[in-house]
Amino acid sequence: MNLCTLSVDEKYRIELDKQAAYVVWKMKQGKAGNEAIHAELEKMKNDDEKSFFRQSIEMYQIKMTTA
Numbered sequence: 770m771n772l773c774t775l776s777v778d779e780k781y782r783i784e785l786d787k788q789a790a791y792v793v794w795k796m797k798q799g800k801a802g803n804e805a806i807h808a809e810l811e812k813m814k815n816d817d818e819k820s821f822f823r824q825s826i827e828m829y830q831i832k833m834t835t836a
Contacts, residue, residue, distance in 0.1 A: 782821060785813075789825030797833050 772780065788809055795801035806826060813819050 786825045793829035
């Protein structure tokens with residue numbers, strides 16, 4: 770997949786997903802708590818972004834607890 774060919778919205782979703790993975794990793798390392806999730810959610814503009822971010826958080830929490 771060539772990232773350059775993606776729409777702005779698709780690129781932003783990839784960025785949100787990366788942010789979610791990083792927040793969950795920091796939480797697993799003990800470097801952040803649930804407040805990190807809330808801080809990221811505060812930065813988001815609309816409910817669709819927040820919903821996608823929450824879904825990504827849940828996915829990474831599951832993946833990182835089973836790893």
